[in-house]
Amino acid sequence: MSQNNGQNRRFTEEGVREEIQRQPHIFTKLAENALTVAESLRDNYFKNTAKFVANLRQAVNQYETGKRPEPILEVKSVGDIEWSEVQGEVVTFIDGGLGQVQISSQIPILLRVGSYCVKTGERNISEREQFGYYPVILGDIEGGSKERKDFPDIVRITAELLGGLSALERTPNLGLLMFHGPLVYLMNAYAGHTPFTEKDIDLFLSHYAQDGDLAQRVKDEFLEEAKIEIYPKIAPERADEWTDRKLFEPLSWISFLYRRLVKEAQKRDPVPIIVGVVERGQLREFSEKILLERVFKGLRKNNKENYFNEIYGRTDLKSPKALLDRLAYTDGLLLSMLLSPGQCSEPWHINKYGGLGKGKITLPGESFVSDADWGCLRPSSPISFPKVLGCYVNVSETTEPVRVEVFSELGSKQLEEAARRTYLYARLLPGYGFPVGLDIVDKYAHIPNWMTDAYSKIIRYQLGVSLQRGEINDAEMRRILVQAIYMTKRDWLFRPQA
Numbered sequence: 001m002s003q004n005n006g007q008n009r010r011f012t013e014e015g016v017r018e019e020i021q022r023q024p025h026i027f028t029k030l031a032e033n034a035l036t037v038a039e040s041l042r043d044n045y046f047k048n049t050a051k052f053v054a055n056l057r058q059a060v061n062q063y064e065t066g067k068r069p070e071p072i073l074e075v076k077s078v079g080d081i082e083w084s085e086v087q088g089e090v091v092t093f094i095d096g097g098l099g100q101v102q103i104s105s106q107i108p109i110l111l112r113v114g115s116y117c118v119k120t121g122e123r124n125i126s127e128r129e130q131f132g133y134y135p136v137i138l139g140d141i142e143g144g145s146k147e148r149k150d151f152p153d154i155v156r157i158t159a160e161l162l163g164g165l166s167a168l169e170r171t172p173n174l175g176l177l178m179f180h181g182p183l184v185y186l187m188n189a190y191a192g193h194t195p196f197t198e199k200d201i202d203l204f205l206s207h208y209a210q211d212g213d214l215a216q217r218v219k220d221e222f223l224e225e226a227k228i229e230i231y232p233k234i235a236p237e238r239a240d241e242w243t244d245r246k247l248f249e250p251l252s253w254i255s256f257l258y259r260r261l262v263k264e265a266q267k268r269d270p271v272p273i274i275v276g277v278v279e280r281g282q283l284r285e286f287s288e289k290i291l292l293e294r295v296f297k298g299l300r301k302n303n304k305e306n307y308f309n310e311i312y313g314r315t316d317l318k319s320p321k322a323l324l325d326r327l328a329y330t331d332g333l334l335l336s337m338l339l340s341p342g343q344c345s346e347p348w349h350i351n352k353y354g355g356l357g358k359g360k361i362t363l364p365g366e367s368f369v370s371d372a373d374w375g376c377l378r379p380s381s382p383i384s385f386p387k388v389l390g391c392y393v394n395v396s397e398t399t400e401p402v403r404v405e406v407f408s409e410l411g412s413k414q415l416e417e418a419a420r421r422t423y424l425y426a427r428l429l430p431g432y433g434f435p436v437g438l439d440i441v442d443k444y445a446h447i448p449n450w451m452t453d454a455y456s457k458i459i460r461y462q463l464g465v466s467l468q469r470g471e472i473n474d475a476e477m478r479r480i481l482v483q484a485i486y487m488t489k490r491d492w493l494f495r496p497q498a
Contacts, residue, residue, distance in 0.1 A: 011058045015052040016337065023397055028338055030250030033328040041326060045234055048311050049327075053337045056295075060338065071346075072294050075325035078393060079342020081420040086175075087121040091421075092167040095180035096156045097445035111136045111156055113163040116437055117171065123313040131444060134163060134384045136206035142201065142366050143196035145251065154250050161257040162204055168264050169392075176273045177265075178419060178448035180438045183276030183405035184258065186387050187251060188355035191374050194362050195247035208285050215408065222248065222256045228381045230256075235378040237362070247363065251356075255377050255385045262386050262409050271410055275418035278403040279434050283326050283350075286392065290348050331392060339394035339401055344419045350405065352379045352389045393419045395426040399433030402426065 009015035022024050062068035072415050096113040115132040122128035135161055144151050160466040164177055198219070204217035223246060230252045231239035242249065265272050297317065298306050308317040317323050324330075327462065335345060359367040379387045387408040392401040404422050406414040424436035432439065 005331075011054055011061060012162075013051045015049070016054045016057070017047070020046070020337065023336075025398060026333065029258070029333050033333075034085055034458050035272075037326060037328055040458060041314070043313075045327075049320055051311060052308075053334075056291075056334075056338060058296075060293075062395055068295065068483060070298070072102050072298070072470075073338060074346035075343050076346070076416070077342055078344045079422045080248045080417070081424050083120070083424070086421065086424065089120050089175040090117065090171060090173050091120065091176040091178065091437060092117040092164075092171060093435070093441040094160055094163050094167065094325075095438065096160045097442075098152055098156060109420065111138060111152070111159060112445055113156075113159045114441045114442060115163055115167050116441040117167065120438060127382040132167075132205050133445065134159065134166075136203065138209065141196070141200045143194050143200050145193045145246070145362070147293075148193065151193070154193055154254075155186075157185060157190075158204060158250070158254060158257070159207075161254065161261065164208070164274070165257065165261055165264065168261065169291075174268075174272045175270075176275070176418075178421075178435065178438060179274075179276040180442055181276055182352075182403075183407070184352045185275070185309065186256070187385060188357075188374075190254075191251055191356065192359045192361050192372070193250045194364055195242065195249045196253065197364055198248070200247050202389040203371060218260070221260075222253060225256065225383065226252060230376070233383075234260060234374060235370060235372045241406070242363075245296055245363075249361070249372075255383065258386055259383075262407050265407075266302035266464055271414075272416050273414055273421065274407060274410060275414075275422065276405040277333045277422055277435055277438060278405070280400060281332060282330055283332075283403065284330045285351060286345065286348055287329060288320040288324055288344070289413065291334065292323060296320060308468055331403070335392045336394065336400045337482045339392065341394050342395050342423065344404070345401075347389050347415050350388045351386055352388050388461045389415050391415055391419055393422050393426075395423055396430045398431055402434060423424045432461045461470075 010019070018028065030046055030049060034042050037045065057074060059068060059072040063071045063076075080214050093116045094113065096111060100110055112133050112135045117130040117132070119128050138152060138154065138155055141155065144154060155169055160179060160379065164179060168177060201219055202215070205218060207450055223243065226249075227239075227243040231242045231249070234249065235242065261274065265274055301306055305318065308323055309315055312327070313327070317326060337344065354375045358371065358373045358375070361372045362369050374475075379385060389408045391401055392404045395403040402422060404415065404419050406418050422435055425437055426433055429434040429439060431472050
């Protein structure tokens with residue numbers, strides 16, 4: 001078969017079906033979807049999806065060849081980057097790991113954020129790589145709503161942010177700071193947590209700000225901003241009390257750290273790339289707000305509103321939301337069939353702060369709730385979270401595209417350069433399709449089951465002996481837990497004494 005015939009076949013239903021059958025990750029996902037959609041959609045679900053994707057590919061190609069005036073999807077190549085372009089660039093990867101140790105009915109939660117710093121192209125191993133990690137025991141924290149399932153998440157997000165800030169501040173020549181996961185999470189889900197106390201913040205900063213003066217400045221800057229700007233808007237009736245008690249409302253504190261990260265980056269020349277990379281994400285925002293919105297606009301313009309209903313044999317597929325609700329498509333699934341390896345989608349502003357509004361909050365040491373309104377933290381004011389720009393990058397034919405996120409405020413070139421480097425680092429793991437540095441730091445920060453299982457036995461033994469001798473104390477138990485989250489096969493801090 002000639003190259004042209006093979007290329008043309010890519011735009012046919014049969015060609016799409018053949019491709020999907022050669023790509024197990026897509027085929028398996030479609031098979032799962034076929035079991036979850038309505039019974040009326042199960043028949044020919046695979047065939048109808050192939051027809052839909054073939055039509056999308058044709059529309060994209062028509063725009064690229066000048067045969068279509070308006071785009072359905074704009075695609076850009078990021079696969080032309082060479083290692084010589086990043087020779088000598090200093091890169092730091094950040095990730096957090098959580099572990100739990102079951103002791104009777106209580107579960108002490110262990111958290112450590114790992115950093116992996118590498119200078120590309122450096123042959124001297126001692127200068128090429130550096131590892132760092134920062135432990136936190138969540139039982140030491142006074143604030144936060146420990147009864148909520150997302151309590152570990154709010155602490156991990158805070159710790160990872162401080163880890164990134166620490167890496168930026170101690171590395172003057174940092175060129176790329178890459179987080180494992182979203183650069184910013186969907187923050188409305190974390191509203192209403194009990195504020196952190198000053199002691200909690202001191203615990204965080206003791207790990208991430210080695211300079212005591214710097215730690216104090218960070219606290220003072222936040223409290224001053226909170227007193228003047230943030231708390232009077234979030235909780236006007238209790239703003240003075242929050243300030244007097246030096247409380248750090250979690251979303252306000254996290255928003256402050258994000259803005260500090262952006263400001264520190266803006267001071268550098270060149271501005272370092274700050275990016276979050278998400279694998280196997282479940283977002284469908286790009287498909288709904290960009291891709292399918294354009295599709296439906298074109299169908300209405302050409303009086304073909306029943307296009308999807310005719311393909312799938314329905315009468316209710318009249319909007320992007322309805323289509324995604326009924327057919328269980330996600331961004332990753334659709335774009336894995338539209339993007340070729342080395343390509344990325346066009347950018348879009350990701351809605352990270354939808355739903356931020358009024359709610360309830362309990363203060364440390366109190367049993368009643370107070371009213372609060374987090375609407376002022378939505379992008380539009382000096383105290384708000386930063387806007388996030390994202391795109392999808394397809395690394396290989398065997399994996400779903402990864403989502404790349406950057407801060408809009410750091411410049412228009414951030415996203416393209418972040419996408420190119422994401423592709424470059426991920427090509428070192430083509431079967432996995434994820435940046436190799438994030439894979440390394442993930443393993444480094446991870447607290448494996450064997451470690452927590454082993455230490456649960458040590459803890460039980462220590463408890464038994466100490467109880468018999470009457471020597472049990474919190475400090476000793478805390479030392480054991482710290483040892484648990486520090487110790488890895490790379491660490492020699494706690495090797496047996498001779």
